[in-house]
Amino acid sequence: MNTSEIKKLIISSLDASADTIEVARKLEEEGVSFNFSQNFGDRVLTKLFSAGLSVSREVEFIKYMNFAFYRIALTGVAAIVILIISIFLMEGSLSINSFLGLSDNYDESIVCLLTGN
Amino acid sequence: MMNNSYGVTKEKELIEASLNGDKNAFGEIVTRYQKMVARTVKGMLGDSVFAEDIGQEVFIKLYYSLSEFRGEAKLSTYIQKIAVNLTLNEIKRRKRFFTLFSQKANDEMYAFEIADQDTEERREASEIVNKALMAMDPKFRIIVTMRMLQGYSTKETAEILNLPIGTVLSRLSRAQEQLRNILLNL
Numbered sequence: 001m002n003t004s005e006i007k008k009l010i011i012s013s014l015d016a017s018a019d020t021i022e023v024a025r026k027l028e029e030e031g032v033s034f035n036f037s038q039n040f041g042d043r044v045l046t047k048l049f050s051a052g053l054s055v056s057r058e059v060e061f062i063k064y065m066n067f068a069f070y071r072i073a074l075t076g077v078a079a080i081v082i083l084i085i086s087i088f089l090m091e092g093s094l095s096i097n098s099f100l101g102l103s104d105n106y107d108e109s110i111v112c113l114l115t116g117n
Numbered sequence: 118m119m120n121n122s123y124g125v126t127k128e129k130e131l132i133e134a135s136l137n138g139d140k141n142a143f144g145e146i147v148t149r150y151q152k153m154v155a156r157t158v159k160g161m162l163g164d165s166v167f168a169e170d171i172g173q174e175v176f177i178k179l180y181y182s183l184s185e186f187r188g189e190a191k192l193s194t195y196i197q198k199i200a201v202n203l204t205l206n207e208i209k210r211r212k213r214f215f216t217l218f219s220q221k222a223n224d225e226m227y228a229f230e231i232a233d234q235d236t237e238e239r240r241e242a243s244e245i246v247n248k249a250l251m252a253m254d255p256k257f258r259i260i261v262t263m264r265m266l267q268g269y270s271t272k273e274t275a276e277i278l279n280l281p282i283g284t285v286l287s288r289l290s291r292a293q294e295q296l297r298n299i300l301l302n303l
Contacts, residue, residue, distance in 0.1 A: 006242050007300045010249060013265040014293035016286060024268035030242040034152070034159040034266070036172050041147040044176045049140050059181065 001030050128192050136183055147176050150196050153267065157200040160262035162207060163251055171207050175200045190276070197267075197277045201259060208255050245303055252299045257292035260285065 001009070006027075013023040084094065091098035134142030154175050155168075162168040178199050186195055246265075250258055263274040275285045 001242070003241060003245065006245055007303075010246065010265060010300065011293060011297055014261065014289050014296065016271060016289060018264070020264050020270060021268035023264075024266060027242070027246065027265065031240065032243050032246045032266070034155040034164065036151055036155045036169055040151055040169070040172065041144055044147050044173050045140055045144050047173060048143070048177055048180055 001026075006030060129188065132183060132186065132188075132192065135180070143180060146179075146192070150193060151176075153193060154196065154200045156266040157197060157262055158204050160250055160266045161204045161255070161258060163247065167207070171203050172200075174203055178203065194273070194277060198279075201277060205255065205259070245300070248303055249296060249299050253292070253295055257288060257295055260288050260292050261296065264289070 009023060009026060012018055013020060013027075087098055088094055128146075131142045131146050135146060151172070154172050158171050158175070159165075159168045162171065175196065179196055182199070186192070250261060253261065259278065260274060263269045263277060269277065271282060271285050271289070274280075275282045278285070280288075
């Protein structure tokens with residue numbers, strides 16, 4: 001097959017009605033083939049089974065981390081909600097001052113507190 | 118070398134044996150599907166050493182998710198989905214990396230090698246296909262890889278890519294247009 005025939009074949013593979021299996025076969029005949037290197041399978045098995053223990057440990061670790069993350073995140077959210085409710089109940093509002101605990105303090109009383117007078 | 122005693126064993130039995138820790142059974146699955154995975158991964162990433170790593174990752178991921186395979190679809194479809202996902206993730210990762218660190222993004226992202234022993238004509242065909250694929254937008258490239266290299270129908274392509282058939286058909290026609298323009302300049 002010459003270059004223009006190959007190009008036509010490639011374009012025709014995208015026709016909705018194309019016989020794609022036939023196109024793939026023809027292209028493979030023309031040298032368009034993809035393969036992994038020799039002993040690819042052996043390398044996969046070596047990676048899987050010699051490193052199996054460490055890989056499974058890694059997987060277990062990730063699972064535990066995910067679990068721990070959800071527990072910590074949920075506890076954190078619950079604590080924040082409780083804090084907001086308690087501030088609202090104590091201060092009667094959710095202003096920035098009430099969050100910072102400044103709502104009942106006046107400048108004079110802070111000066112007295114700091115200077116001792 | 119891998120054991121070939123599983124030559125004619127059915128897929129279901131191979132999966133069960135693999136789940137029971139039989140590494141030769143899983144080796145047979147790798148042997149049966151490695152070429153299919155190579156077409157997807159190398160078609161998308163170019164014929165480089167990185168593609169080989171992704172290929173290995175596909176089978177490692179398959180091994181650890183075999184227990185989740187319910188047998189509703191064909192094993193080949195399941196493997197193909199893993200290959201497509203890992204390959205698209207790798208493309209995204211490379212795109213981020215090369216955008217940050219290199220000006221010559223397209224040249225370096227998809228290096229490909231062609232076997233020296235091939236004849237001139239066969240090398241030319243391979244080169245045309247590789248160059249055309251690498252010049253395409255990844256979302257079209259995956260469609261072309263599924264159709265042209267794997268020989269999948271529109272329905273099978275849609276199933277593997279988790280896309281509606283209408284979307285695949287519209288991408289096919291846009292991919293064809295893009296491919297035509299690319300091939301004109303090759």
